Structure formats: C-alpha cells, structure tokens
Amino acid sequence: MTQPIRLQVDEKLHLKDPTSTELGQSVVEQAILMLDELGYEAFTFRKLAERIGTTEPSVYRYFKNKQRLLLYLTSWYWSWMEYRLLLATVNVVPAEARLRLALAELTRPIVADDTLPRIDEAALYRVVVADSSKSYLHRDVDAENREGLFRSYKRLCRTVADMITEVNPGYRFPLALVSTVVESSHMQKYFAEHLPRLTEVKHGQAGPSTSEFLTDLVFRAIAPAS
Amino acid sequence: MTQPIRLQVDEKLHLKDPTSTELGQSVVEQAILMLDELGYEAFTFRKLAERIGTTEPSVYRYFKNKQRLLLYLTSWYWSWMEYRLLLATVNVVPAEARLRLALAELTRPIVADDTLPRIDEAALYRVVVADSSKSYLHRDVDAENREGLFRSYKRLCRTVADMITEVNPGYRFPLALVSTVVESSHMQKYFAEHLPRLTEVKHGQAGPSTSEFLTDLVFRAIAPAS
C-alpha cells in the first residue's frame, strides 16, 4: 500500500485549514462530490451544509466563498498533478523521454484510486475539466493573482515549460504551449462528451485519444526545423 | 463606406428578435458594453434595464435569461468571424495561403471599426475572450446542443478544419486542432493581461504575438512527416 500523501496549498486559499478538523475534511470531501453532481452554478454552501449535517456559517468559516473553494480545489489539483509528474520522471534522464512522460501524466484522464484519503480523484478530475477555468475567468483575477493564489498552476506550467526548453532551447513559446496543452486536454475531454462535432477525440469509446493528439502536437511544434 | 452587414443567428437564441425593435437593439448594444465593464457574473438584467431606461421584464421579453443572451452574442460573434474569414480567403486559391489567412483572422485581436451599426466590436471581442467559454461550460449544454444552439461555433471550426485537410489530408486531428487554436487564442490574450507568467505573449507591448505562436503551431503540427 502506498503512503497517503499530503499536499501543500497556499494558506490564503482558506480562512481555516480544512484538513485540521473532521468538519473541514467533510467540507472538502463533499464539496467535490456535489460540484461534480450539480455543477459549479447550482452548487451552494447551503446545500453543502445540509448534506454534511451542519450549517451555512460553519462552511463559510473555512472558505470565504464558493469561488475560493473552487480555487482551493483546483490549486490542490495542480499541486497533486505536479507531484505525480515529478514522480513519473524522477528516474528518467533523457530530456525527450522526461517530456513524453510528463505529457502523458498531464493529458491522461484520472481514474479512481485510493492514494488520497477522503478525496474522490475521479470526481475532482471531472470538476477540474468542467469548472477550473472559472477559477480565473472573473473580475477578481488580478487581486487574487497579486495575493499569489495561482502559484501552483504557474509552477506546474513552468516545470513542463522547462522540460520543453531542455529538449529544444530554441523554441520561442514553451509557456504558451504548455498552458495551451493543459487547457486543451480538459477542453477536448469536455467537447468529446458534450460537443463531439468539435473534436476527433471520442468519449468513452475506442478512438484517438487526447493524449495522442497533444503529444503529437507538442513534439511536432518543438521539433527543430529540418 | 462599407455596407452594413446583417448576420443570421439561430431563432431559438432569442424569444423575440432584438434587431426588430429599437428597444431590442439597445438591449444588445448596452449588454455588450455592460458585460465588458462588469463581467458576466456581476451583469444582471435589472442593471441593464435601468441603464437603457426600461424594466426587467422588457429585457426578459427578448432573452430567456442572461446565459442565453451570452450565447446569442457569442453565436453572433462566431458567425461574424466566419463571414470575415470567408471574405479574407474568397479570392485565394492555394490551400496553404487560404489557411494562413484564415488563421490570421482567427487569432488577431479585434479593434474598433464601424462596419456594424450599434455594435462595439472591440468590447464584444473582450467579452468573448473573457466569457465565451461560459456559454457552454454549464449544466444545460446537452439540452442546448440538442436544440442546435452551438451551430455557428461548429460551422466555423468545420470550415477551418476543412482548410487543414486540404493542406494535409493525412492529418488526423483537424477539428481538435482548430478548437484548440480558437480557444487558445482567447486564453493567451487573457493570460497575457491577467496571468502573464503563463505565456510568452505580451499584453499591450511589443513582443511575440498570439498569431505568431498559433500559426507556427498549426503549420508545424500538420506538416507531413519529412
């Protein structure tokens, strides 16, 4: 059995550390499930409180509002992704092989496992696919960015961008390419399921995968001109 | 002076055609400006009604809700984009040149002009950049898709995907590539302005442009293996 891991997220993302109490853990655990079931718009702190048998203000004690809770969950997800990415590449030396493994981690759908206690990884993945962009597409981005709340996302992108630069130091857009790939990997999954005319990637059946598409895209993009 | 153009959008996007009355035109005109100023979340029909000197139910007479109004505006934008794209490529025969011109249209930021009466194109562009993904990232996508409300977006993607296939019939992911490019062109602009550590593209200053990044990306991606 693998060790349960604990990931750090920025303190400013919560008012009170939800991992420090039983109630806090329930809040995070059930928030993931309810966001997955209801979607971000229909999810409310009142419904969440009812479900875990507590009251609205108790939830507000942990998170300022639902937008911050979403940002907490996505930040946690990015940190977890970076951890998995480092784990997958730690013993690999050749730059191209490292990048290939990193891309495989970045673009592969998450299925359920139990490395993380009380976290439904598959549900969290679906929430990230459908709603992560809403954590920065709003009026307060600039203020939140000044507070450093997007650090884990930036760090992840930087890590992969550095791998690209190692493979081809002459490529001019490593960061833009990585952020495009990360967002596209979610988008293609969402399109395959809901707007299938926008992609060749298939939902839940045999067919070309997002991983194939994006891995091919990256290696062709950064290949030195021949 | 260029002819003012009129674009068709699906009838189901509105309850009553806003172009058919003075009030309807004001609703669309001011909605664009207010969405740009306030962002999608803070924008309400009440505020809009107040601004144009009418009442909430009068606005609801034209659009079912604010999500439909957003979808109307983005659909209109995609139709307009396709129109511009056809205009730019109509007299060009070589497949590669056509694709290059299409990508230039797709990825270039919109600046103000007066071809469209009562529409602030630059404001609409900013709204599309910041909020267009919210028109499909919600619970009702599947129902709205069944109603055909995403047709203009699909048609645009298909048009460009066909251009890619003409350049290289062997490329396996034309649609996925186009939807990635379209979304990325907005995202890179948004990141450049709000989260600049996620991209090499610069906001409002000299530096590599989104067009350069994405044009390079597409042509490298579809280049036949040498």
Next chain:
DNA sequence: TGGGAATGATAGTATTACTATTCTTTTAAG
C-alpha cells in the same frame, strides 16, 4: 473555578433571477 478563545447555531439582509398580473398602446374590424 473562571475567563477567553474557538466553534457552532439562529436568524437575519440585500440581491438575484425570474414571473404573474395589470395597465397601456396600437391596430383592425364593423
């Protein structure tokens, strides 16, 4: 045992999204 901090519950408020109903104007027929 008693005072303060931490936690939680009660009961609000302002705003939002939306609607049922009424009022007014326009139009069109007799």
Next chain:
DNA sequence: CTTAAAAGAATAGTAATACTATCATTCCCA
C-alpha cells in the same frame, strides 16, 4: 369614428442565493 382584440410594456411580486451579525456552547489553560 367606435370598440375589441392583440401586442407591448410596467408594477409588484416570489423563491432562492450569497453572505453576515449576533448569540450560544464547549473547551482549555490558569
């Protein structure tokens, strides 16, 4: 003209949401 039907717009709601001020309880250390 007159009047009746239809269309358009305004009034005045409601239920739900996002949050908060206040009050009550428990816990912990002195």
